[in-house]
Amino acid sequence: MSNATNASTPSDGTAAGRTASDPTTPDFRAMGAELEAGLSGLRRELHQIPELEFDLTRTQARLLQALDGLPLEIHTREGSSSIIAVLRGGRPGPTVLLRGDMDALPVAEQTDEPFKSTNGRMHACAHDLHMSGMVGAAELLSRVRDDLAGSVLFMFQPAEEIAGGAAEMLSHGLLDAAGDQPVVAWGIHEMPYPLGTVHVRAGAQMASNCQLTATFTGLGGHGSAPHTAIDPVPAVLDLGQQLQNLVTREFSVFDPVVCTTTQLRAGEAINVIHDTAYLGATVRAVSPEATEHFARRGVEVARSVAATHRCTVDAEFKVNCPTTMNDPVAAQVVLDIATRLFGAERVVEMKHPVMASEDFSYVLEKVRGAFLFMGALYPGVDPATAPQLHSPLARYDDAVLGDQAALLAALAWSGALPE
Known part of the structure; x- marks a missing residue:
């Protein structure tokens, strides 16, 4: 200085x-x-x-x-x-x-x-x-x-x-x-x-500022034949719903958590089942304990969803500030x-x-x-x-x-x- x-x-x-x-x-x-x-x-x-x-x-x-x-x-x-x-x-x-x-x-x-x-x-x-x-x-x-x-x-x-x-x-x-x-x-x-x-x-x-990201990888194919591919898009949609279940079923209303899915991405072509799909969510919590619990369970839920949909997933939870x-x-x-x-x-x-x-x-x-x-x-x-x-x-x-x-x-x- x-x-x-x-x-x-x-x-x-x-x-x-x-x-x-x-x-x-x-x-x-x-x-x-x-x-x-x-x-x-x-x-x-x-x-x-x-x-x-x-x-x-x-x-x-x-x-x-x-x-x-x-x-x-x-x-x-x-x-x-x-x-x-x-x-x-x-x-x-x-x-x-x-x-x-x-x-x-x-x-x-x-x-x-x-x-x-x-x-x-x-x-x-x-x-x-x-x-x-x-x-x-x-x-x-x-x-x-x-x-x-x-x-x-x-x-x-x-x-x-x-x-x-x-x-x-x-x-x-x-x-x-x-x-x-x-x-x-x-x-x-x-x-x-x-x-x-x-x-x-x-x-x-004020709440913590955290983010959960998940990239699901399946097997691409033709949009007319999903049974020949492994479509990661249903996995992304499922994870969005499961994160809301996580908030309402594992966290007290007196120690609140807000999880908002703000990013959904797959490919550009409308007639293609793409190899990957991505979800991003912002997560806010008002206690260190809730932040830590969501960090662990959010990633676990993403992995469980991936297994259900026969995909692999790269899931990460990051604390931007406590x-x-x-x-x-x-x-x-x-x-x-x-x-x-x-x-x-x-x-x-x-x-x-x-x-x-x-x-x-x-x-x-x-x-x-x-x-x-x-x-x-x-x-x-x-x-x-x-x-x-x-x-x-x-x-x-x-x-x-x-x-x-x-x-x-x-x-x-x-x-x-x-x-």
């Missing part, structure tokens, strides 16, 4: 940071409101330059420009678009990690926003707001740096959409960047919920701090996890913490009918950014989790 900027007064990790109830806690919400216009402008610039996966050169350059002048240690790495920034507080204390993802999607935007993307890519998952909120938190915490206990490690991550960026940054020493290992990690994701609302739960916040598991204490800290900042009417303790996935889960496997949602719908938009994440019509209100920066800063300020 390269060290571009140095700030003095390193922390020694000997004391926890202040709690949100400390009367000397800065008024982050009022401070965040002062930044809102600037953060909105940054977000709209980022929205117009969406980039994919690990190749985020323009995005990285704009973020480095936005962070320039703050008392941060900036770490970049050759061949990577990631950014790690470290803010050293003026008082001893632990290291806290904040994360924002950077990449966009290969989606052609269809909104009527005046700052819409025109390059065939789109920040349809609100990562432009995540980055901007992180910049805001860095500025807020820099303003109170002398009173900050410990260090804050800002993780600007590429390649979340392909579930590869967090693991890649971890493998290159993310958690060692501040010297002390982080004691808690926080992440925020905008959602199509009412503006400014905060949503979190203890335990599973369940996003919130530490119960960390989830309660979010509820408490968000309630103090915004009032109880804007805070929701979620009853159920979201079945989408998030590769911040890899960080939470190593560091206690929580991942939470913030609503960013324009006022008057019905959440029930609003375009969802990844839609080419997705629109999010950057008026949330002042509060988002304030919440991130307040979480970092709170330091270590209470015992």
Whole structure:
């Protein structure tokens, strides 16, 4: 890693940071409101330059420009678009990690926003707001740096959409960047919920992201004479049905699994029985135990189906990222701090996890913490009918950014989790 900027007064990790109830806690919400216009402008610039996966050169350059002048240690790495920034507080204390993802999607935007993307890519998952909120938190915490206990490690991550960026940054020493290992990690994701609302739960916040693939091989032949061939297509169709039976007969409704067959392929010619047929399915689960059980049984079922249909099969189960598991204490800290900042009417303790996935889960496997949602719908938009994440019509209100920066800063300020 390269060290571009140095700030003095390193922390020694000997004391926890202040709690949100400390009367000397800065008024982050009022401070965040002062930044809102600037953060909105940054977000709209980022929205117009969406980039994919690990190749985020323009995005990285704009973020480095936005962070320039703050008392941060900036770490970049050759061949990577990631950014790690470290803010050293003026008082001893632990290291806290904040994360924002950077990449966009290969989606052609269809909104009527005046700052819409025109390059065939789109920040349809609100990562432009995540980055901007992180910049805001860095500025807020820099303003109170002398009173900050410990260090804050800002993780600007590429390649979340392909579930590869967090693991890649971890493998290159993310958690060692501040010297002390982080004691808690926080992440925020905008959602199509009412503006400014905060949503979190203890335990599973989001599901694992897994996939089952199966390629069946039979014996090709003429479509008019299936009895002279071994047709792999019925095997693929059978497996699709058997996977639904697996979900409903081997998994509790209180530990849910979603298995959706999304790919079916055989040959091109309509009058040919082809040698091979392929099935691909996405699998989501909210516990490690359910993920592991499906991994074993999904492959077993595929092999059993192949034997029934006289085929061979190459079946594979892959975990792209595990369940996003919130530490119960960390989830309660979010509820408490968000309630103090915004009032109880804007805070929701979620009853159920979201079945989408998030590769911040890899960080939470190593560091206690929580991942939470913030609503960013324009006022008057019905959440029930609003375009969802990844839609080419997705629109999010950057008026949330002042509060988002304030919440991130307040979480970092709170330091270590209470015992």
